[in-house]
Amino acid sequence: MYVGEMGIDRPRELPWQELVLGGTAVAVLLGLHLLPDSGGVDPVYELLSEYPLRSVVVGVPYTLALLSANTAVVLLGVAMVRQGLLRGWLTTTLLAVWCLSLLGLTVFLKDPVGSAGTWYGTAHKLCTVANFVSLPALCALLWRRFRTVSGWRGNARRVGVLAALSMVCAVPFAAAFLRYGGQLRATGTVLGLIERCIVVLDIATIVTLAAWSRAMAAARDKRRFDHEVI
Structure with a gap:
Protein backbone atom coordinates (compact mmCIF):
# COMPACT_ATOMS: atom_id res chain seq x y z
CA MET A 1 0.00 0.00 0.00
CA TYR A 2 1.07 3.57 -0.51
CA VAL A 3 -0.41 6.96 0.23
CA GLY A 4 -1.78 8.73 -2.79
CA GLU A 5 -3.43 12.09 -3.21
CA MET A 6 -5.95 13.18 -0.57
CA GLY A 7 -4.34 10.75 1.87
CA ILE A 8 -6.02 7.69 0.35
CA ASP A 9 -4.13 4.43 0.54
CA ARG A 10 -3.82 2.72 -2.82
CA PRO A 11 -2.02 -0.48 -3.77
CA ARG A 12 1.41 0.28 -5.16
CA GLU A 13 1.52 -0.73 -8.81
CA LEU A 14 3.13 -4.07 -9.45
CA PRO A 15 6.28 -4.03 -11.59
CA TRP A 16 4.51 -5.66 -14.54
CA GLN A 17 7.33 -5.05 -16.98
CA GLU A 18 9.84 -6.78 -14.73
CA LEU A 19 7.40 -9.60 -13.99
CA VAL A 20 6.83 -10.26 -17.68
CA LEU A 21 10.53 -10.16 -18.54
CA GLY A 22 11.59 -12.30 -15.60
CA GLY A 23 8.68 -14.71 -15.91
CA THR A 24 9.35 -15.20 -19.61
CA ALA A 25 13.01 -15.95 -18.93
CA VAL A 26 12.15 -18.55 -16.28
CA ALA A 27 9.51 -20.13 -18.51
CA VAL A 28 11.96 -20.44 -21.42
CA LEU A 29 14.65 -22.03 -19.25
CA LEU A 30 12.13 -24.50 -17.85
CA GLY A 31 10.89 -25.21 -21.36
CA LEU A 32 14.39 -26.09 -22.54
CA HIS A 33 14.63 -28.70 -19.79
CA LEU A 34 11.29 -30.19 -20.85
CA LEU A 35 12.48 -30.80 -24.40
CA PRO A 36 13.42 -34.37 -25.38
CA ASP A 37 16.80 -35.16 -23.81
CA SER A 38 16.61 -31.70 -22.16
CA GLY A 39 17.53 -30.08 -25.46
CA GLY A 40 20.72 -32.11 -25.75
CA VAL A 41 22.19 -30.88 -22.45
CA ASP A 42 22.45 -33.21 -19.46
CA PRO A 43 20.94 -31.24 -16.54
CA VAL A 44 22.97 -33.21 -14.01
CA TYR A 45 26.48 -33.05 -15.44
CA GLU A 46 26.42 -30.30 -18.08
CA LEU A 47 26.15 -26.56 -17.67
CA LEU A 48 23.42 -24.27 -18.93
CA SER A 49 26.01 -22.51 -21.08
CA GLU A 50 26.17 -25.66 -23.23
CA TYR A 51 22.87 -24.70 -24.87
CA PRO A 52 24.34 -22.12 -27.29
CA LEU A 53 26.92 -24.72 -28.34
CA ARG A 54 24.32 -27.36 -29.20
CA SER A 55 22.17 -25.75 -31.88
CA VAL A 56 20.44 -22.55 -32.89
CA VAL A 57 17.10 -24.10 -31.93
CA VAL A 58 18.00 -24.18 -28.23
CA GLY A 59 20.79 -21.58 -28.24
CA VAL A 60 18.72 -18.62 -29.38
CA PRO A 61 15.91 -19.07 -26.81
CA TYR A 62 18.52 -19.56 -24.08
CA THR A 63 20.33 -16.36 -25.05
CA LEU A 64 17.10 -14.36 -25.24
CA ALA A 65 16.07 -15.72 -21.83
CA LEU A 76 14.42 -3.86 -10.43
CA GLY A 77 17.85 -2.60 -9.40
CA VAL A 78 16.98 0.94 -10.43
CA ALA A 79 13.82 0.66 -8.32
CA MET A 80 15.83 -0.67 -5.36
CA VAL A 81 18.09 2.37 -5.51
CA ARG A 82 15.15 4.77 -5.70
CA GLN A 83 13.26 2.99 -2.93
CA GLY A 84 16.24 3.08 -0.59
CA LEU A 85 17.23 -0.57 -0.25
CA LEU A 86 20.50 -0.13 -2.14
CA ARG A 87 22.28 2.73 -0.41
CA GLY A 88 25.80 3.74 -1.25
CA TRP A 89 28.12 2.80 -4.04
CA LEU A 90 29.06 -0.68 -2.80
CA THR A 91 25.60 -2.27 -2.86
CA THR A 92 24.82 -0.68 -6.21
CA THR A 93 28.16 -1.83 -7.62
CA LEU A 94 27.62 -5.42 -6.48
CA LEU A 95 24.26 -5.64 -8.23
CA ALA A 96 25.77 -3.97 -11.31
CA VAL A 97 28.58 -6.56 -11.32
CA TRP A 98 25.99 -9.34 -11.19
CA CYS A 99 24.12 -7.88 -14.16
CA LEU A 100 27.28 -7.21 -16.17
CA SER A 101 28.63 -10.69 -15.48
CA LEU A 102 25.33 -12.22 -16.60
CA LEU A 103 25.60 -10.18 -19.78
CA GLY A 104 29.16 -11.46 -20.16
CA LEU A 105 27.94 -15.05 -19.80
CA THR A 106 25.49 -14.32 -22.60
CA VAL A 107 28.02 -12.72 -24.94
CA PHE A 108 31.12 -14.86 -24.29
CA LEU A 109 30.51 -18.53 -25.00
CA LYS A 110 32.28 -21.22 -23.01
CA ASP A 111 34.95 -23.29 -24.73
CA PRO A 112 33.59 -26.50 -26.27
CA VAL A 113 34.61 -29.70 -24.51
CA GLY A 114 38.02 -30.85 -25.66
CA SER A 115 38.93 -27.61 -27.42
CA ALA A 116 41.94 -25.43 -26.73
CA GLY A 117 41.33 -22.53 -24.39
CA THR A 118 40.29 -19.24 -25.97
CA TRP A 119 40.16 -15.67 -24.71
CA TYR A 120 36.37 -15.66 -24.78
CA GLY A 121 36.31 -18.95 -22.89
CA THR A 122 38.50 -17.35 -20.23
CA ALA A 123 36.17 -14.34 -20.16
CA HIS A 124 33.26 -16.73 -19.66
CA LYS A 125 35.01 -18.31 -16.68
CA LEU A 126 35.71 -14.94 -15.08
CA CYS A 127 32.11 -13.84 -15.60
CA THR A 128 30.96 -17.10 -13.99
CA VAL A 129 32.99 -16.44 -10.86
CA ALA A 130 31.88 -12.79 -10.68
CA ASN A 131 28.25 -13.80 -11.13
CA PHE A 132 28.39 -16.44 -8.42
CA VAL A 133 30.09 -14.15 -5.90
CA SER A 134 28.47 -10.73 -6.39
CA LEU A 135 24.85 -11.49 -5.46
CA PRO A 136 25.69 -13.41 -2.24
CA ALA A 137 28.11 -10.60 -1.35
CA LEU A 138 25.32 -8.06 -1.82
CA CYS A 139 22.99 -10.10 0.39
CA ALA A 140 25.67 -10.50 3.06
CA LEU A 141 26.20 -6.74 3.08
CA LEU A 142 22.48 -6.06 3.39
CA TRP A 143 22.23 -8.63 6.18
CA ARG A 144 25.04 -6.93 8.07
CA ARG A 145 23.52 -3.50 7.54
CA PHE A 146 19.93 -4.35 8.55
CA ARG A 147 20.26 -7.30 10.93
CA THR A 148 19.67 -5.08 13.98
CA VAL A 149 17.29 -2.57 12.39
CA SER A 150 13.79 -2.82 13.80
CA GLY A 151 11.27 -3.87 11.18
CA TRP A 152 13.82 -5.30 8.76
CA ARG A 153 15.46 -8.06 10.79
CA GLY A 154 13.35 -10.76 9.12
CA ASN A 155 14.22 -9.52 5.64
CA ALA A 156 17.89 -9.34 6.56
CA ARG A 157 17.77 -12.88 7.93
CA ARG A 158 16.17 -14.22 4.74
CA VAL A 159 18.75 -12.70 2.40
CA GLY A 160 21.50 -13.83 4.76
CA VAL A 161 20.30 -17.42 4.56
CA LEU A 162 20.04 -17.22 0.77
CA ALA A 163 23.58 -15.83 0.58
CA ALA A 164 24.92 -18.66 2.73
CA LEU A 165 23.17 -21.31 0.63
CA SER A 166 24.45 -19.74 -2.59
CA MET A 167 28.03 -19.72 -1.36
CA VAL A 168 27.78 -23.35 -0.22
CA CYS A 169 26.95 -24.21 -3.83
CA ALA A 170 29.09 -21.61 -5.58
CA VAL A 171 32.46 -22.12 -3.92
CA PRO A 172 33.00 -25.78 -4.92
CA PHE A 173 31.42 -25.13 -8.31
CA ALA A 174 33.70 -22.18 -9.09
CA ALA A 175 36.78 -24.09 -7.92
CA ALA A 176 35.99 -27.08 -10.15
CA PHE A 177 34.99 -24.85 -13.06
CA LEU A 178 38.25 -22.91 -12.98
CA ARG A 179 40.31 -26.08 -12.61
CA TYR A 180 38.63 -28.33 -15.16
CA GLY A 181 37.06 -25.82 -17.54
CA GLY A 182 34.93 -27.61 -20.12
CA GLN A 183 35.88 -31.07 -18.85
CA LEU A 184 33.43 -30.91 -15.96
CA ARG A 185 32.01 -34.36 -16.55
CA ALA A 186 35.49 -35.75 -15.83
CA THR A 187 35.23 -34.52 -12.24
CA GLY A 188 32.52 -37.08 -11.51
CA THR A 189 30.46 -34.45 -9.68
CA VAL A 190 26.97 -33.21 -10.47
CA LEU A 191 28.04 -29.66 -11.27
CA GLY A 192 25.22 -29.18 -13.76
CA LEU A 193 22.71 -29.85 -11.02
CA ILE A 194 24.61 -27.60 -8.60
CA GLU A 195 24.57 -24.78 -11.14
CA ARG A 196 20.81 -25.11 -11.54
CA CYS A 197 20.42 -24.95 -7.76
CA ILE A 198 22.39 -21.71 -7.79
CA VAL A 199 20.10 -20.32 -10.49
CA VAL A 200 17.05 -21.17 -8.38
CA LEU A 201 18.65 -19.47 -5.38
CA ASP A 202 19.44 -16.40 -7.52
CA ILE A 203 15.81 -16.17 -8.63
CA ALA A 204 14.63 -16.50 -5.03
CA THR A 205 17.13 -13.83 -3.97
CA ILE A 206 16.04 -11.32 -6.62
CA VAL A 207 12.37 -11.86 -5.74
CA THR A 208 13.14 -11.45 -2.03
CA LEU A 209 15.13 -8.26 -2.61
CA ALA A 210 12.41 -6.80 -4.83
CA ALA A 211 9.71 -7.53 -2.24
CA TRP A 212 11.86 -6.04 0.52
CA SER A 213 12.48 -2.93 -1.53
CA ARG A 214 8.77 -2.45 -2.18
CA ALA A 215 8.01 -2.91 1.52
CA MET A 216 10.66 -0.33 2.39
CA ALA A 217 9.16 2.16 -0.05
CA ALA A 218 5.67 1.57 1.36
CA ALA A 219 6.94 2.11 4.91
CA ARG A 220 8.65 5.32 3.86
CA ASP A 221 5.45 6.60 2.23
CA LYS A 222 3.47 5.77 5.35
CA ARG A 223 5.91 7.65 7.57
CA ARG A 224 5.74 10.63 5.24
CA PHE A 225 1.93 10.62 5.32
CA ASP A 226 1.86 10.29 9.11
CA HIS A 227 4.26 13.21 9.40
CA GLU A 228 2.12 15.37 7.10
CA VAL A 229 -1.02 14.53 9.08
CA ILE A 230 0.66 15.47 12.34
Missing part, protein backbone atom coordinates in the same frame (compact mmCIF):
# COMPACT_ATOMS: atom_id res chain seq x y z
CA LEU A 66 19.30 -14.46 -20.25
CA LEU A 67 18.89 -11.05 -21.87
CA SER A 68 15.29 -10.87 -20.68
CA ALA A 69 16.24 -11.84 -17.13
CA ASN A 70 19.09 -9.34 -17.09
CA THR A 71 16.83 -6.52 -18.25
CA ALA A 72 14.32 -7.37 -15.53
CA VAL A 73 17.00 -7.27 -12.82
CA VAL A 74 18.40 -3.97 -14.12
CA LEU A 75 14.94 -2.41 -13.90
Whole structure:
Protein backbone atom coordinates (compact mmCIF):
# COMPACT_ATOMS: atom_id res chain seq x y z
CA MET A 1 0.00 0.00 0.00
CA TYR A 2 1.07 3.57 -0.51
CA VAL A 3 -0.41 6.96 0.23
CA GLY A 4 -1.78 8.73 -2.79
CA GLU A 5 -3.43 12.09 -3.21
CA MET A 6 -5.95 13.18 -0.57
CA GLY A 7 -4.34 10.75 1.87
CA ILE A 8 -6.02 7.69 0.35
CA ASP A 9 -4.13 4.43 0.54
CA ARG A 10 -3.82 2.72 -2.82
CA PRO A 11 -2.02 -0.48 -3.77
CA ARG A 12 1.41 0.28 -5.16
CA GLU A 13 1.52 -0.73 -8.81
CA LEU A 14 3.13 -4.07 -9.45
CA PRO A 15 6.28 -4.03 -11.59
CA TRP A 16 4.51 -5.66 -14.54
CA GLN A 17 7.33 -5.05 -16.98
CA GLU A 18 9.84 -6.78 -14.73
CA LEU A 19 7.40 -9.60 -13.99
CA VAL A 20 6.83 -10.26 -17.68
CA LEU A 21 10.53 -10.16 -18.54
CA GLY A 22 11.59 -12.30 -15.60
CA GLY A 23 8.68 -14.71 -15.91
CA THR A 24 9.35 -15.20 -19.61
CA ALA A 25 13.01 -15.95 -18.93
CA VAL A 26 12.15 -18.55 -16.28
CA ALA A 27 9.51 -20.13 -18.51
CA VAL A 28 11.96 -20.44 -21.42
CA LEU A 29 14.65 -22.03 -19.25
CA LEU A 30 12.13 -24.50 -17.85
CA GLY A 31 10.89 -25.21 -21.36
CA LEU A 32 14.39 -26.09 -22.54
CA HIS A 33 14.63 -28.70 -19.79
CA LEU A 34 11.29 -30.19 -20.85
CA LEU A 35 12.48 -30.80 -24.40
CA PRO A 36 13.42 -34.37 -25.38
CA ASP A 37 16.80 -35.16 -23.81
CA SER A 38 16.61 -31.70 -22.16
CA GLY A 39 17.53 -30.08 -25.46
CA GLY A 40 20.72 -32.11 -25.75
CA VAL A 41 22.19 -30.88 -22.45
CA ASP A 42 22.45 -33.21 -19.46
CA PRO A 43 20.94 -31.24 -16.54
CA VAL A 44 22.97 -33.21 -14.01
CA TYR A 45 26.48 -33.05 -15.44
CA GLU A 46 26.42 -30.30 -18.08
CA LEU A 47 26.15 -26.56 -17.67
CA LEU A 48 23.42 -24.27 -18.93
CA SER A 49 26.01 -22.51 -21.08
CA GLU A 50 26.17 -25.66 -23.23
CA TYR A 51 22.87 -24.70 -24.87
CA PRO A 52 24.34 -22.12 -27.29
CA LEU A 53 26.92 -24.72 -28.34
CA ARG A 54 24.32 -27.36 -29.20
CA SER A 55 22.17 -25.75 -31.88
CA VAL A 56 20.44 -22.55 -32.89
CA VAL A 57 17.10 -24.10 -31.93
CA VAL A 58 18.00 -24.18 -28.23
CA GLY A 59 20.79 -21.58 -28.24
CA VAL A 60 18.72 -18.62 -29.38
CA PRO A 61 15.91 -19.07 -26.81
CA TYR A 62 18.52 -19.56 -24.08
CA THR A 63 20.33 -16.36 -25.05
CA LEU A 64 17.10 -14.36 -25.24
CA ALA A 65 16.07 -15.72 -21.83
CA LEU A 66 19.30 -14.46 -20.25
CA LEU A 67 18.89 -11.05 -21.87
CA SER A 68 15.29 -10.87 -20.68
CA ALA A 69 16.24 -11.84 -17.13
CA ASN A 70 19.09 -9.34 -17.09
CA THR A 71 16.83 -6.52 -18.25
CA ALA A 72 14.32 -7.37 -15.53
CA VAL A 73 17.00 -7.27 -12.82
CA VAL A 74 18.40 -3.97 -14.12
CA LEU A 75 14.94 -2.41 -13.90
CA LEU A 76 14.42 -3.86 -10.43
CA GLY A 77 17.85 -2.60 -9.40
CA VAL A 78 16.98 0.94 -10.43
CA ALA A 79 13.82 0.66 -8.32
CA MET A 80 15.83 -0.67 -5.36
CA VAL A 81 18.09 2.37 -5.51
CA ARG A 82 15.15 4.77 -5.70
CA GLN A 83 13.26 2.99 -2.93
CA GLY A 84 16.24 3.08 -0.59
CA LEU A 85 17.23 -0.57 -0.25
CA LEU A 86 20.50 -0.13 -2.14
CA ARG A 87 22.28 2.73 -0.41
CA GLY A 88 25.80 3.74 -1.25
CA TRP A 89 28.12 2.80 -4.04
CA LEU A 90 29.06 -0.68 -2.80
CA THR A 91 25.60 -2.27 -2.86
CA THR A 92 24.82 -0.68 -6.21
CA THR A 93 28.16 -1.83 -7.62
CA LEU A 94 27.62 -5.42 -6.48
CA LEU A 95 24.26 -5.64 -8.23
CA ALA A 96 25.77 -3.97 -11.31
CA VAL A 97 28.58 -6.56 -11.32
CA TRP A 98 25.99 -9.34 -11.19
CA CYS A 99 24.12 -7.88 -14.16
CA LEU A 100 27.28 -7.21 -16.17
CA SER A 101 28.63 -10.69 -15.48
CA LEU A 102 25.33 -12.22 -16.60
CA LEU A 103 25.60 -10.18 -19.78
CA GLY A 104 29.16 -11.46 -20.16
CA LEU A 105 27.94 -15.05 -19.80
CA THR A 106 25.49 -14.32 -22.60
CA VAL A 107 28.02 -12.72 -24.94
CA PHE A 108 31.12 -14.86 -24.29
CA LEU A 109 30.51 -18.53 -25.00
CA LYS A 110 32.28 -21.22 -23.01
CA ASP A 111 34.95 -23.29 -24.73
CA PRO A 112 33.59 -26.50 -26.27
CA VAL A 113 34.61 -29.70 -24.51
CA GLY A 114 38.02 -30.85 -25.66
CA SER A 115 38.93 -27.61 -27.42
CA ALA A 116 41.94 -25.43 -26.73
CA GLY A 117 41.33 -22.53 -24.39
CA THR A 118 40.29 -19.24 -25.97
CA TRP A 119 40.16 -15.67 -24.71
CA TYR A 120 36.37 -15.66 -24.78
CA GLY A 121 36.31 -18.95 -22.89
CA THR A 122 38.50 -17.35 -20.23
CA ALA A 123 36.17 -14.34 -20.16
CA HIS A 124 33.26 -16.73 -19.66
CA LYS A 125 35.01 -18.31 -16.68
CA LEU A 126 35.71 -14.94 -15.08
CA CYS A 127 32.11 -13.84 -15.60
CA THR A 128 30.96 -17.10 -13.99
CA VAL A 129 32.99 -16.44 -10.86
CA ALA A 130 31.88 -12.79 -10.68
CA ASN A 131 28.25 -13.80 -11.13
CA PHE A 132 28.39 -16.44 -8.42
CA VAL A 133 30.09 -14.15 -5.90
CA SER A 134 28.47 -10.73 -6.39
CA LEU A 135 24.85 -11.49 -5.46
CA PRO A 136 25.69 -13.41 -2.24
CA ALA A 137 28.11 -10.60 -1.35
CA LEU A 138 25.32 -8.06 -1.82
CA CYS A 139 22.99 -10.10 0.39
CA ALA A 140 25.67 -10.50 3.06
CA LEU A 141 26.20 -6.74 3.08
CA LEU A 142 22.48 -6.06 3.39
CA TRP A 143 22.23 -8.63 6.18
CA ARG A 144 25.04 -6.93 8.07
CA ARG A 145 23.52 -3.50 7.54
CA PHE A 146 19.93 -4.35 8.55
CA ARG A 147 20.26 -7.30 10.93
CA THR A 148 19.67 -5.08 13.98
CA VAL A 149 17.29 -2.57 12.39
CA SER A 150 13.79 -2.82 13.80
CA GLY A 151 11.27 -3.87 11.18
CA TRP A 152 13.82 -5.30 8.76
CA ARG A 153 15.46 -8.06 10.79
CA GLY A 154 13.35 -10.76 9.12
CA ASN A 155 14.22 -9.52 5.64
CA ALA A 156 17.89 -9.34 6.56
CA ARG A 157 17.77 -12.88 7.93
CA ARG A 158 16.17 -14.22 4.74
CA VAL A 159 18.75 -12.70 2.40
CA GLY A 160 21.50 -13.83 4.76
CA VAL A 161 20.30 -17.42 4.56
CA LEU A 162 20.04 -17.22 0.77
CA ALA A 163 23.58 -15.83 0.58
CA ALA A 164 24.92 -18.66 2.73
CA LEU A 165 23.17 -21.31 0.63
CA SER A 166 24.45 -19.74 -2.59
CA MET A 167 28.03 -19.72 -1.36
CA VAL A 168 27.78 -23.35 -0.22
CA CYS A 169 26.95 -24.21 -3.83
CA ALA A 170 29.09 -21.61 -5.58
CA VAL A 171 32.46 -22.12 -3.92
CA PRO A 172 33.00 -25.78 -4.92
CA PHE A 173 31.42 -25.13 -8.31
CA ALA A 174 33.70 -22.18 -9.09
CA ALA A 175 36.78 -24.09 -7.92
CA ALA A 176 35.99 -27.08 -10.15
CA PHE A 177 34.99 -24.85 -13.06
CA LEU A 178 38.25 -22.91 -12.98
CA ARG A 179 40.31 -26.08 -12.61
CA TYR A 180 38.63 -28.33 -15.16
CA GLY A 181 37.06 -25.82 -17.54
CA GLY A 182 34.93 -27.61 -20.12
CA GLN A 183 35.88 -31.07 -18.85
CA LEU A 184 33.43 -30.91 -15.96
CA ARG A 185 32.01 -34.36 -16.55
CA ALA A 186 35.49 -35.75 -15.83
CA THR A 187 35.23 -34.52 -12.24
CA GLY A 188 32.52 -37.08 -11.51
CA THR A 189 30.46 -34.45 -9.68
CA VAL A 190 26.97 -33.21 -10.47
CA LEU A 191 28.04 -29.66 -11.27
CA GLY A 192 25.22 -29.18 -13.76
CA LEU A 193 22.71 -29.85 -11.02
CA ILE A 194 24.61 -27.60 -8.60
CA GLU A 195 24.57 -24.78 -11.14
CA ARG A 196 20.81 -25.11 -11.54
CA CYS A 197 20.42 -24.95 -7.76
CA ILE A 198 22.39 -21.71 -7.79
CA VAL A 199 20.10 -20.32 -10.49
CA VAL A 200 17.05 -21.17 -8.38
CA LEU A 201 18.65 -19.47 -5.38
CA ASP A 202 19.44 -16.40 -7.52
CA ILE A 203 15.81 -16.17 -8.63
CA ALA A 204 14.63 -16.50 -5.03
CA THR A 205 17.13 -13.83 -3.97
CA ILE A 206 16.04 -11.32 -6.62
CA VAL A 207 12.37 -11.86 -5.74
CA THR A 208 13.14 -11.45 -2.03
CA LEU A 209 15.13 -8.26 -2.61
CA ALA A 210 12.41 -6.80 -4.83
CA ALA A 211 9.71 -7.53 -2.24
CA TRP A 212 11.86 -6.04 0.52
CA SER A 213 12.48 -2.93 -1.53
CA ARG A 214 8.77 -2.45 -2.18
CA ALA A 215 8.01 -2.91 1.52
CA MET A 216 10.66 -0.33 2.39
CA ALA A 217 9.16 2.16 -0.05
CA ALA A 218 5.67 1.57 1.36
CA ALA A 219 6.94 2.11 4.91
CA ARG A 220 8.65 5.32 3.86
CA ASP A 221 5.45 6.60 2.23
CA LYS A 222 3.47 5.77 5.35
CA ARG A 223 5.91 7.65 7.57
CA ARG A 224 5.74 10.63 5.24
CA PHE A 225 1.93 10.62 5.32
CA ASP A 226 1.86 10.29 9.11
CA HIS A 227 4.26 13.21 9.40
CA GLU A 228 2.12 15.37 7.10
CA VAL A 229 -1.02 14.53 9.08
CA ILE A 230 0.66 15.47 12.34
